[in-house]
Every structure is written in structure tokens, then in C-alpha cells.
Amino acid sequence: DVKVTQSSRYLVKRTGEKVFLECVQDMDHENMFWYRQDPGLGLRLIYFSYDVKMKEKGDIPEGYSVSREKKERFSLILESASTNQTSMYLCASTPGGAYGNTIYFGEGSWLTVV
Amino acid sequence: KQEVTQIPAALSVPEGENLVLNCSFTDSAIYNLQWFRQDPGKGLTSLLLIQSSQREQTSGRLNASLDKSSGRSTLYIAASQPGDSATYLCAVRPYGGATNKLIFGTGTLLAVQP
Numbered sequence: 163d164v165k166v167t168q169s170s171r172y173l174v175k176r177t178g179e180k181v182f183l184e185c186v187q188d189m190d191h192e193n194m195f196w197y198r199q200d201p202g203l204g205l206r207l208i209y210f211s212y213d214v215k216m217k218e219k220g221d222i223p224e225g226y227s228v229s230r231e232k233k234e235r236f237s238l239i240l241e242s243a244s245t246n247q248t249s250m251y252l253c254a255s256t257p258g259g260a261y262g263n264t265i266y267f268g269e270g271s272w273l274t275v276v
Numbered sequence: 277k278q279e280v281t282q283i284p285a286a287l288s289v290p291e292g293e294n295l296v297l298n299c300s301f302t303d304s305a306i307y308n309l310q311w312f313r314q315d316p317g318k319g320l321t322s323l324l325l326i327q328s329s330q331r332e333q334t335s336g337r338l339n340a341s342l343d344k345s346s347g348r349s350t351l352y353i354a355a356s357q358p359g360d361s362a363t364y365l366c367a368v369r370p371y372g373g374a375t376n377k378l379i380f381g382t383g384t385l386l387a388v389q390p
Contacts, residue, residue, distance in 0.1 A: 204365070207377055220377065252320070269318055270317070270319045
């Protein structure tokens with residue numbers, strides 16, 4: 163069974179804190195993604211990575227950064243958390259190559275910034 | 277700019293009924309379209325992936341169709357069950373730009389009443 167694991171399901175952080183969200187996939191996928199999901203806005207892409215140490219900005223990268231030092235791990239970093247970053251964060255992965263591949267999601271990380 | 281719309285936002289049906297969920301997109305230049313299911317507080321599970329050259333895909337009681345020229349897709353659920361209650365999202369993978377990027381609709385919340 164394919165698996166995308168987000169290590170933290172629920173986090174509460176204070177404004178200004180540095181926050182790390184970790185994601186690991188066990189499918190040897192080249193592409194990994196971070197989305198946030200908000201009511202009425204749907205899923206919006208923050209960053210994605212198509213290879214180790216490679217990253218591309220998505221639609222809403224401001225206030226976030228990412229790290230991909232190993233193929234299986236993709237981390238989302240909030241350098242200085244703000245209340246408007248309270249959201250559900252979803253990690254996903256797909257194989258490389260053709261554009262017709264199914265995308266696999268993790269269970270999500272609920273972040274509350276107070 | 278590609279936009280994906282799902283109407284209605286919410287739907288309630290009695291158990292056993294056949295139902296159709298709708299997804300429309302503004303730009304027909306897509307590689308594929310996917311339908312997902314999301315249970316409350318969880319990640320997304322891929323249900324069906326339709327390539328741009330295909331007209332439909334089937335899996336069990338689910339059938340998804342794609343009409344690129346009109347910018348529409350439907351997800352047909354036969355003989356609905358309470359366990360089908362969830363949010364259903366569609367997403368397109370557009371040509372051009374960051375080709376790994378999916379554009380999501382905001383979903384239809386389905387409730388199947390026993």
C-alpha cells in the first residue's frame with residue numbers, strides 16, 4: 163500500500179514561532195507537494211519539488227519555505243508563524259515522468275496559530 | 277486562468293439513490309481530471325483518474341465522465357450508501373506552466389441518509 167505520512171496531525175503554535183511540518187513517502191516518488199486547505203477556498207498549492215534539493219513556488223508561497231534533502235522527505239517551514247496561517251496542510255506525492263499519474267495525499271496536519 | 281467549479285456545494289440524498297456530482301472547468305487544455313474523496317479531518321483519496329483522451333472511467337459503483345470540449349465532468353454514484361458520505365473534489369492538471377500542478381474545485385459535501 164502506498165503511504166504518505168505527515169508526522170504531526172495537530173499542532174498549536176504561537177505567533178512568531180518557527181514551525182516545521184514533515185512529510186515522508188515510501189513510494190520512491192520524484193514529485194512532492196504541499197497544499198493548504200481552507201473552507202471556501204479549496205486546496206491551494208504552496209510549494210512543490212520534482213527532485214532532491216529542487217523546489218518550485220506554487221500559488222501562495224509567501225511566508226513559507228521548503229526543504230527536500232532526501233527523496234522521501236519534504237518539509238514545509240513557517241519561518242515566523244502568523245494567525246492567518248492557521249489551516250489544514252496536506253502533503254502529496256506522485257511519480258515522475260508522465261503527467262497522467264495518480265496523486266497520493268497524507269492525512270493532513272491541522273495547524274492553529276494563536 | 278483555469279478555474280474549477282463544483283455545484284452544488286452540498287447534497288443530501290436518501291440511501292439507495294443514484295446521484296451525479298458535477299465539475300466544470302474553464303480551459304479545456306488539460307492532461308487529465310481526477311476525482312477525490314475526503315472524509316472529515318482527513319486527507320484526499322483518489323477515486324478515478326481520466327486522461328484527456330478518455331471519455332470515462334469506472335470503479336465499482338463509481339463512474340466518471342469527461343467532456344473536454346464543454347469543460348465538464350460528472351461523477352455518477354450508483355445505489356448510494358451512508359458510507360459514501362464525504363466531500364468529493366475534482367481536480368484538473370492543466371497544460372503549460374508547472375505541469376505537476378493540479379487545480380482543485382472546492383468540493384461537494386455529500387450526505388447519504390440511512
